[in-house]
Amino acid sequence: MNVLETFFVAARALLRNKTRSFLTALGIIIGVAAVIAMVAMGEGAKANVAEAIASMGTNLLIVLPGSTSAGGARGGFGSQPTITWDDLKAIQTELPSVKEAAPVLTSAVQMLSEDQNWTTRVSGTTPEYFDIRNWPMELGSRFTQSDVEGGSKTVILGQTVAEKLFGTNANPVGQTVRIKNIPFQVMGVAARKGQSAAGMDYDDAAFVPYTTFAAKVQGGLLKYLNGIIFVSASASVGTERATADITALLRDRHHLRAGVEDDFSIRNLSEIANAQEQAVGTISALLLSIALVSLAVGGIGIMNIMLVSVTERTREIGVRMAIGARPVNILTQFLIEALTLAVAGGIAGIAAGLLAAQRLAVTFSWPMKIRPDVIVVAVLFSGLVGIGFGLYPAYKASRLDPIDALRYE
Amino acid sequence: MENPKELIILENVTKDYRMGDVVVRALRGVSLQVNEGEFLAVMGASGSGKSTLMNILGCLDRPTTGTYFLGGKEVSNLTRNDLARLRNRTLGFVFQSFNLLPRTSALENVELPLIYSGASRQERRRRAERALQRVALSDRADHHPNQLSGGQQQRVAIARALVADPKIILADEPTGNLDSRTSVEVMALFQELGRQGITVILVTHEADIARYASRVVMMRDGLILSDRRQQPARAVLVEAEEQVSA
Numbered sequence: 001m002n003v004l005e006t007f008f009v010a011a012r013a014l015l016r017n018k019t020r021s022f023l024t025a026l027g028i029i030i031g032v033a034a035v036i037a038m039v040a041m042g043e044g045a046k047a048n049v050a051e052a053i054a055s056m057g058t059n060l061l062i063v064l065p066g067s068t069s070a071g072g073a074r075g076g077f078g079s080q081p082t083i084t085w086d087d088l089k090a091i092q093t094e095l096p097s098v099k100e101a102a103p104v105l106t107s108a109v110q111m112l113s114e115d116q117n118w119t120t121r122v123s124g125t126t127p128e129y130f131d132i133r134n135w136p137m138e139l140g141s142r143f144t145q146s147d148v149e150g151g152s153k154t155v156i157l158g159q160t161v162a163e164k165l166f167g168t169n170a171n172p173v174g175q176t177v178r179i180k181n182i183p184f185q186v187m188g189v190a191a192r193k194g195q196s197a198a199g200m201d202y203d204d205a206a207f208v209p210y211t212t213f214a215a216k217v218q219g220g221l222l223k224y225l226n227g228i229i230f231v232s233a234s235a236s237v238g239t240e241r242a243t244a245d246i247t248a249l250l251r252d253r254h255h256l257r258a259g260v261e262d263d264f265s266i267r268n269l270s271e272i273a274n275a276q277e278q279a280v281g282t283i284s285a286l287l288l289s290i291a292l293v294s295l296a297v298g299g300i301g302i303m304n305i306m307l308v309s310v311t312e313r314t315r316e317i318g319v320r321m322a323i324g325a326r327p328v329n330i331l332t333q334f335l336i337e338a339l340t341l342a343v344a345g346g347i348a349g350i351a352a353g354l355l356a357a358q359r360l361a362v363t364f365s366w367p368m369k370i371r372p373d374v375i376v377v378a379v380l381f382s383g384l385v386g387i388g389f390g391l392y393p394a395y396k397a398s399r400l401d402p403i404d405a406l407r408y409e
Numbered sequence: 410m411e412n413p414k415e416l417i418i419l420e421n422v423t424k425d426y427r428m429g430d431v432v433v434r435a436l437r438g439v440s441l442q443v444n445e446g447e448f449l450a451v452m453g454a455s456g457s458g459k460s461t462l463m464n465i466l467g468c469l470d471r472p473t474t475g476t477y478f479l480g481g482k483e484v485s486n487l488t489r490n491d492l493a494r495l496r497n498r499t500l501g502f503v504f505q506s507f508n509l510l511p512r513t514s515a516l517e518n519v520e521l522p523l524i525y526s527g528a529s530r531q532e533r534r535r536r537a538e539r540a541l542q543r544v545a546l547s548d549r550a551d552h553h554p555n556q557l558s559g560g561q562q563q564r565v566a567i568a569r570a571l572v573a574d575p576k577i578i579l580a581d582e583p584t585g586n587l588d589s590r591t592s593v594e595v596m597a598l599f600q601e602l603g604r605q606g607i608t609v610i611l612v613t614h615e616a617d618i619a620r621y622a623s624r625v626v627m628m629r630d631g632l633i634l635s636d637r638r639q640q641p642a643r644a645v646l647v648e649a650e651e652q653v654s655a
Contacts, residue, residue, distance in 0.1 A: 005524055016512045319508045322469060323522040323569065324497020326490045402469045406504070 003336070006329070010337040013313075024305040025345035027298030028385065032349025032378045033356055034291035039374045040357030042284020044366030049280050051367075052196070053273040059099070059239050060132065062267045063091070063229040063246060081224035082263040087253055088225055095249060097242040099234040102129035103210050105227030107217055111206060112178040113165035120161050121205045122179060124213020124227070130190070132232040140173035140188030143209055147187075151211040155184040159192045159203040177206075182216050184208065239268050298345065299385035306338050306393035317397050318405025331398035338390020339383060346382030350375055416576060416608055417443040417466065422475035422485075423631075424461050435461040437631035438475070445576070448603040448641065449610045450619035453628035460581070462628065463612050467500055467579045468492045480576065497526050501570025503580035507562045509554040515541065515565045516550040522573045540568040544598060560591030567598060571607075578602060580611040584618055596621040597644035 014021040065082040091101045105124040110117055127142045143154045155177060166172040172186045193202035218226060233242030243266050250264055317330055354370065361368035424436040435458045443449055453459040464470040465477060468484060477485045484495060509518045519537040541547050544564040554562050563583060570578050584592035599609045600621060611622065619625050620642040627634040
């Protein structure tokens with residue numbers, strides 16, 4: 001009696017009790033669906049965070065003037081610029097752990113096109129800023145280093161600003177916008193970057209060379225850098241080393257003695273992102289373990305029904321034994337019944353899980369991330385559940401004494 | 410074996426059951442020889458040991474002491490698997506309550522023993538159809554047990570017992586759930602099988618039924634009380650007779 005024959009015997013026995021078979025399989029269906037949906041959800045959330053990190057820029061540090069850890073007595077300290085343009089130059093040139101550094105001077109300014117106006121954040125910076133932020137152009141090009149040196153009146157628009165001033169799908173490159181009534185030529189439109197984790201629209205911004213910004217928007221280039229510095233740490237050493245190097249450099253340049261607080265601060269955005277990623281990882285692991293518990297509960301459901309089935313079919317087992325079934329035949333029959341329930345449930349569960357994952361992805365507007373390995377593991381696991389929880393009832397059936405089984409009422 | 414026609418030889422077989430601390434001596438030393446083609450009725454009150462004897466003859470149970478030769482082979486010490494093979498190939502069982510699988514067609518029920526002997530699908534079908542023909546139920550092959558009368562169900566069960574071409578049919582109160590008319594029908598069928606060389610051993614407590622056997626063994630208290638051959642009453646039933654000989 002081969003496995004295929006046993007499978008047909010088992011399938012026939014299951015079909016004799018359709019409702020019960022379905023309800024038993026339902027436990028596995030829900031379990032497998034939960035595992036697949038939860039893993040997809042975790043992966044989607046991870047991808048979401050990864051996207052947020054990528055849009056922030058890699059190995060990103062922000063150097064701010066003033067101490068954020070200052071107490072109440074030093075309240076005015078942060079508003080006082082403490083970082084000089086020479087500090088920036090030193091950070092750019094003296095530290096091997098710093099790949100690139102760009103000043104960002106920001107002001108909220110109204111911009112005008114021929115027939116529209118829009119108030120946005122206008123920043124003065126250098127071309128490196130777009131490298132640090134990992135931010136390509138969609139149309140046109142960046143302004144160049146010579147634009148910065150020459151203080152040319154060129155501007156790069158974020159997607160939102162381009163839409164507000166020129167309408168969707170327009171190409172503003174080469175057109176003129178007015179900032180503080182001064183005409184600027186649009187050099188490029190930056191690619192869409194989306195929102196920050198806090199919901200700030202990265203695309204609602206415009207960028208001009210910092211020299212132009214200082215001269216035309218802020219009013220003259222001062223000794224102090226009246227803004228912040230974006231730094232990308234070189235990938236080989238990482239952000240922690242760069243943070244330490246910049247701290248040492250600036251303390252030295254500002255002649256701060258040991259024990260005196262920093263008059264600047266450095267924010268490590270990658271760290272925050274990593275923490276977020278870890279939190280997401282923890283939550284998805286938690287969801288997965290709950291899903292696995294429900295799969296195990298489904299398995300116990302199978303065991304329960306198989307035990308009932310063995311008791312209920314004691315006479316059938318007796319008859320089968322009387323007409324020549326060996327104990328191993330009975331064992332495989334019940335084992336394959338359990339396995340069939342589990343695997344059928346597993347396959348239906350995959351369909352349900354994919355559907356649920358898709359609904360979740362739509363609801364949370366996440367990318368739908370289905371891992372094929374999870375599907376394979378889910379099917380294997382449901383098979384294991386079938387064998388694991390089917391073994392005891394099947395063994396019990398195979399050990400029945402045919403005489404007792406035939407006499408069983 | 411001095412006589413090759415002796416299919417079954419029991420020598421001084423005993424069977425003890427332990428029920429808690431009490432040992433029940435179901436068989437106290439039974440010796441019995443059954444020849445090929447004999448139609449044997451085992452009679453006795455409940456507790457006489459006739460069911461225990463039946464279980465041992467049917468290789469469902471092993472004697473405590475004594476020996477059992479089946480077809481010239483000592484079977485009292487075989488393993489569970491070997492006994493299963495014997496039951497599958499050499500023996501056929503008919504039960505009082507038919508014991509057909511519910512919601513399964515008559516044909517599939519009859520095929521069942523062949524699944525365990527490893528016959529191919531086509532061969533199973535062919536032999537099951539032939540067995541149903543022998544009990545004159547070919548036209549009911551697709552019916553489920555609950556669509557058949559009691560007599561028809563028992564005939565399906567007999568077809569199931571016959572399908573693997575056994576040497577012996579063991580029937581435990583096969584007419585217990587049937588009315589007298591269908592009982593005669595079933596007995597006619599057994600008599601016909603006897604004429605075809607199959608040994609039929611049936612357990613009954615009805616003297617009416619034992620009349621149709623060629624030999625009657627009476628049991629009491631785990632011992633054989635009497636063992637006599639007789640001229641069997643002819644099971645006359647016009648339709649049944651026609652069906653069986655057809």
